Amino acid sequence: MKTIFRAVFYLRSNYVNKEGKTPVMLRIYLNNERLSIGSTGIAVQQSQWDSEKERLKGRTTEVLSTNLELDNIQSGLQTIFKKLEMTDAISLERIKSEYLGKKEEVETMMTLFDKHNKDIAKQVGISVSAATFQKYNVCKRHFMTFLQDKYKRSDIRLSELTYIIIHDFDIYLRTVVGQNPNTATKTMKT
Numbered sequence: 001m002k003t004i005f006r007a008v009f010y011l012r013s014n015y016v017n018k019e020g021k022t023p024v025m026l027r028i029y030l031n032n033e034r035l036s037i038g039s040t041g042i043a044v045q046q047s048q049w050d051s052e053k054e055r056l057k058g059r060t061t062e063v064l065s066t067n068l069e070l071d072n073i074q075s076g077l078q079t080i081f082k083k084l085e086m087t088d089a090i091s092l093e094r095i096k097s098e099y100l101g102k103k104e105e106v107e108t109m110m111t112l113f114d115k116h117n118k119d120i121a122k123q124v125g126i127s128v129s130a131a132t133f134q135k136y137n138v139c140k141r142h143f144m145t146f147l148q149d150k151y152k153r154s155d156i157r158l159s160e161l162t163y164i165i166i167h168d169f170d171i172y173l174r175t176v177v178g179q180n181p182n183t184a185t186k187t188m189k190t
Contacts, residue, residue, distance in 0.1 A: 003090065005030050005081045007074050009054040011046060012039070022046045024070070028077060028092060035092035037099065040073055042066060109147075110155045113140040139190040146172045 005028070012023045021043035027036045044066060048056045055070060056063040080098045084090040117136050124133050146169050147153050156165070166188075173184040 003031060003085060005078070005085075005095075007077045009040065009070055009074075010051070011044070011049055013046070016046075017043055019043070020045070022049075026073065028095060030090070030092050030095070033092055035096055037096055040070070042069055107159075108155045108157055109143065109161060110140075112158065113143070135187075135190050139187055142173060142177060142187065143169065146176075149176070 008027045008029065010025050010027065012025050016022055022045075023039045024042045024044055025036070025038065026040050027034055044056055048058060048063065050057045055067045077095065077099055080095050081090070084094055084098070113136075117133070117140060120128055120133050120136050124130050144154070147156060150168055150172065170184060170188055173179045173187055174181065177184075179187060
């Protein structure tokens with residue numbers, strides 16, 4: 001199926017700044033979904049705005065400069081879309097975070113463990129006990145050792161994580177680590 005992506009500019013008509021200008025807002029569409037990104041940081045005179053072309057009317061230097069900025073935003077979003085279209089990770093949220101520079105790459109199991117465990121560490125004493133935090137650290141350590149023993153690797157990409165690897169980790173916990181079935185199941189849940 002062909003993926004349809006587009007960026008739409010519109011005016012925030014219920015707001016006018018001190019200079020009498022209205023902010024230009026940005027919304028992106030991916031197939032039948034839409035997501036508002038917010039203000040582009042550009043403000044224009046409402047009377048100069050052509051809502052069909054989503055650009056300013058006129059040929060003055062200021063108008064041409066503003067239209068060029070809008071073109072650059074649109075082409076930047078298209079570039080992000082083209083880059084993500086080649087992967088399976090294409091979504092409106094991902095495009096938005098890339099555009100806003102908030103991309104958080106979690107591509108390997110160990111980076112995911114690290115991020116998760118840091119988030120859990122912040123919650124210790126608030127909504128998570130120290131014992132629960134310790135369980136997550138033990139699970140990470142067991143998984144690192146498992147990867148090293150079984151696959152001679154220190155990390156694995158999330159895209160490489162298959163049912164076979166998960167099954168092998170379960171067997172590893174029961175045999176090499178020596179966990180009883182209940183403990184192994186709880187470690188797997190963790």
